[in-house]
Amino acid sequence: MEQMEKVEMKRRGRKPKNQKKEFVVDQEQTKFFIDHSSDKDSLGLIFGLLGKCNQKVYGKEITFKDLSLFAIGKLNEKDVEKIKEGSLSEMEKVQRALDEHNKKTGSNLALGEFLVKKLGIN
Numbered sequence: 001m002e003q004m005e006k007v008e009m010k011r012r013g014r015k016p017k018n019q020k021k022e023f024v025v026d027q028e029q030t031k032f033f034i035d036h037s038s039d040k041d042s043l044g045l046i047f048g049l050l051g052k053c054n055q056k057v058y059g060k061e062i063t064f065k066d067l068s069l070f071a072i073g074k075l076n077e078k079d080v081e082k083i084k085e086g087s088l089s090e091m092e093k094v095q096r097a098l099d100e101h102n103k104k105t106g107s108n109l110a111l112g113e114f115l116v117k118k119l120g121i122n
Helices: 040-053 064-074 077-086 090-105 111-119
Strands: none
Touching: 040 064, 090 111
């Protein structure tokens, strides 16, 4: 008898709000593209740095790839934590505070109860 392979079908449509999306790094990805067309400040910063780096007589042209690889090498754990913190939305910060409060006190407050308690609303 042939064994049938199980194929997991992805469900279509909206996802539940409380479902966490897990990010998986694709280790086989070899190209990265950055679109700075809508962010004029960062685009100006990049062109300024490239201009400064290429004001020289000798050596090959310095590209954005060279700049980014050098900068990535300078990142430390504090920088990574700042980047993680910057990625949180306001509600994710509130949810994190609620989870920390529940863990610390051993209680199981809902979001509304937590906000009423923190804001001192009677």
